Amino acid sequence: MTVMDISSVPCEFKVNHKAPTLEVSIVGDWVLESQAPDLEIVLAQLGDVSQVKRLAFSTEALGRWDSLLMTELIRLIDYGAKQGIQVDTATLPEGIQGLLSLVYAVPERVGARREETKMPWLAVIGNGGLRIQKDAHALVVFIGETMLSVAALARGKARFRWVDLWTYIQDCGPSALPIVSLISLLVGLILAFVGAVQLALFGAQIYIADLVGLGMTREMGGLMAAIIMSGRTGASYAAQLGTMQVNSEIDALKTMGFEPMEFLVLPRILALILIMPLLCLYADLMGIVGGALVTVSFFDVSLVEYLNRTANAVHLTDFTIGIVKCAVFGVLIALSGCMRGMQCGRSASSVGDAATSAVVTGIIFIVIADSLMTIMCNRLGI
Numbered sequence: 001m002t003v004m005d006i007s008s009v010p011c012e013f014k015v016n017h018k019a020p021t022l023e024v025s026i027v028g029d030w031v032l033e034s035q036a037p038d039l040e041i042v043l044a045q046l047g048d049v050s051q052v053k054r055l056a057f058s059t060e061a062l063g064r065w066d067s068l069l070m071t072e073l074i075r076l077i078d079y080g081a082k083q084g085i086q087v088d089t090a091t092l093p094e095g096i097q098g099l100l101s102l103v104y105a106v107p108e109r110v111g112a113r114r115e116e117t118k119m120p121w122l123a124v125i126g127n128g129g130l131r132i133q134k135d136a137h138a139l140v141v142f143i144g145e146t147m148l149s150v151a152a153l154a155r156g157k158a159r160f161r162w163v164d165l166w167t168y169i170q171d172c173g174p175s176a177l178p179i180v181s182l183i184s185l186l187v188g189l190i191l192a193f194v195g196a197v198q199l200a201l202f203g204a205q206i207y208i209a210d211l212v213g214l215g216m217t218r219e220m221g222g223l224m225a226a227i228i229m230s231g232r233t234g235a236s237y238a239a240q241l242g243t244m245q246v247n248s249e250i251d252a253l254k255t256m257g258f259e260p261m262e263f264l265v266l267p268r269i270l271a272l273i274l275i276m277p278l279l280c281l282y283a284d285l286m287g288i289v290g291g292a293l294v295t296v297s298f299f300d301v302s303l304v305e306y307l308n309r310t311a312n313a314v315h316l317t318d319f320t321i322g323i324v325k326c327a328v329f330g331v332l333i334a335l336s337g338c339m340r341g342m343q344c345g346r347s348a349s350s351v352g353d354a355a356t357s358a359v360v361t362g363i364i365f366i367v368i369a370d371s372l373m374t375i376m377c378n379r380l381g382i
Helices: 040-046 067-082 094-103 121-154 162-172 174-202 205-246 249-255 260-298 303-313 316-342 348-380
Strands: 012-018 021-030 054-058 062-065
Touching: 012 040, 021 067, 040 067, 054 067, 062 067, 067 094, 121 260, 121 316, 162 174, 162 205, 162 260, 174 205, 174 260, 205 249, 205 260, 205 303, 205 316, 205 348, 249 260, 260 303, 260 316, 316 348
Parallel strands: 021 054, 021 062
Antiparallel strands: 012 021
């Protein structure tokens, strides 16, 4: 059996300018395996509109061709049409003419291509203000619906499954202990090292216990637990409710006569309100343990001295402030996660956007609330 060797003739454009006609000779095999010639030379001559009024083609030396030739011809024809040059395709092969007629049978729809337009800075500011107003209105409406659900619970008329509440408590409580333990322990270590740098200059390493104990109980324990739960549980709530929104499960609940705020949102909020104070206490304990590891291991302080100093420095008021803060954080995390989940669109990408927005919104709420409560405690002398 003999295999035929089909050699490929290099493809090129040969330009013959006879004013006012520019004749382009198509030479060689125009196949995808070939290296297409530079088309800019022909386009540069077409750009001289004063000398060129007509564009013609010669295909006497044309060999094999495929979509490579079609692509280059379309570029030539479109550029000539844009310059107002008459394009003559009568000399092209019938196959190419048929394909060109299909290409230009339906004109491109106006506005089909996306155009990048730079908005004025005033419009950007205005659109940002409108988005803030829309989000604020949605937040107020969601809080109002949540309060109605809480009022229904107080009257004993809220309809949700108690087994769901225990499931959410399990998910945001015991299941979160490993990550809370790690982060709180490391925060205690960091606080101890930061304080020791200055306190060691005065030989006052014993006061590291005061710094770590007060810092963890009043501020860092609840704050770090809240940020962890915002990224873990808040995003989970948004993704769960967003997926239910995509699958029309929330619409199905409404059709069956269930109120989504009571059936879906209320047990999630209750779970975080109940669990966050306990997580705060656990985070305080782990932070104090982390401070003890640093103080006892690297400084001349015994464990008994550290514990006695911590007991003298930290009072019940300090624990109460941290617990109250963390309970408020739990409400804000649940509100942001559930609100973004209920606002989710009907596409898969909307679920991811809802989860991201829930984390961002939750952290913003936490920081603002923590700042306000810290200022209030300072003004009240607590």
